[in-house]
Amino acid sequence: MNRKKYILLVISIVFIMGCDMQSSQKTTQINFNNQKILVPEDSLSLPLTFDPLDIxxxxSGYIYIADRNSRAIYRWSPEGSLIDTIGGPGSGPGEFEHGPISLAIYDDSLLAAIDMQTGKLLxxxxxxxxxxxxxxxxxSALASVDWLSHDKLIVSAVPMPSSNGINIVHIKNEEEKINSLELPVPKHPLYGLQLVSTNANKILLAGIFINRISMIDNKTNQINYFSLKDLPPKSPEQDSFEDPLFGQIMLPSDILIFDMAQQDTLQFILTASSDLSAPQRWLWIFSYSETRPATLWKLSxxxxxxxxxxxxxxxxDREGLRLYIYTW
Structure with missing residues (x-):
């Protein structure tokens, strides 16, 4: 799949909107060094019929993988044995119309999953x-979800007018209350695919196209901004592409943020070059509490x-249908 078609696919999935947050706070640039801290441990082969989108x-260490083709979530034991499936195709209770694209688990008791393109959180x-x-x-369509507590989630959606698309969902018995997070409203309808990740009282927000990661606390107080640096520069032909809906789109960064996770004080950011004709990805590992450069791994x-x-x-690995496991 060439770069243009891939980006158009992303746009069709999430109806990309824009986000241009303004702040007087200086953005921390995350550079990298060559320290190797990850050690390959194991891998798990996935069924050939899979189109895996999230993990x-x-x-307890049970593994959940969202499969677009079967429109279900598969659960493996920590030892790698397939146990059961959750969901399935359809529009009934607990079923996915287009397939799960984002998973979040609280402890080992609650699972949240987004149904692609439908605006539904299951x-x-x-x-x-x-x-x-x-x-x-x-x-509007949803992009990412994570738990803040057993009765509270943070959910990113395509921004509606006068909304930033970031919502807090409070669950009480049979009722839900949805509040928009008090953050700047997007100014441009293109680059607003937001990813969310939580850890203790810290929330990461990242736009896939804009190379801007915001760290806030659960009261939306700004802790820091991050941007990732030092990837190979774009070639001139990578600066833009033609979209049938919005016309010529300029890519503001040579980095696309695919996914992110947190543990303790470490952040793990999975990125790709804006040239998606090659399968190469980069994994950034850094600590917001330290000033040392990030560790950067190039994945093949x-x-x-x-x-x-x-x-x-x-x-x-979506194309190779494999789950790689590393230790640090």
Whole structure:
């Protein structure tokens, strides 16, 4: 798949909108060194029928993988044995119309999953056995979700007018309350695909196209901004592409942010070059509490998603249909 078609596919999935946050706070530039801290440990082969889009782990180490083709979530044991599936194709309770694209697990008891392009967030209980809880519907397509507590989630959606697209969902018994996070409203309808990741009282927000990662606390107070540097520069033909809806689109960065995760004080950011004709990806590992440069790993496969659990990094190879496991 060439670069233009790939980016158009991303746009068709999430109806990309723009985000241009303004702040007087200086952005920290994350550079890299060559320190090697990840050690390959194991890998898991996925079924040939899969189109895997996301991965998550619960506190017990069970692995959950979202498959677009079967429109279901598959659960493996920590030893790599397939246990069961959650969801399935359809429009009924607990089913996915277009397939799950973002997974989030609280402890080992609650699962949240986004149904691609529908604006639906599906919630499941995991104990004693997986069981559907409810569907929460938003007015626009969703991009990313994570848990803040057992009854609170942060969800990113395509921004509506006068909205930044970042929502806090409060769950109380059978009711839900959705509030927009108090952040600047996007000014441009192109570069606003937001990813969210939570850890303790810290929230990361990242735009896939704009190379801007914001760290805030759970009261939306700004802690820091990050930008990633030192990847190979773009060639002139990579600066723009033609989109049938918006016309000529200028890419503001040579870095596309694919996924991110946190553990303790470490951040793990999975990126790709804006030239998507090659499958190369980069994994950045850095600590917001330290000034040392980030560790940067160049991956030779088409990494799509990552998760971190118990000092292990799990990276999903979408094209090679393999889950790679590393320790640090």
């Amino acid at each position: 998550a782990l619960d506190e 919630l499941y209980y995991l104990k004693p056995n997986p069981a559907f809880d409810r569907t929460i519907t938003f007015p 496969y088409a990494a799509r998603s990552l998760a971190v659990h118990d000092r292990k990094v799990y990276i999903l």
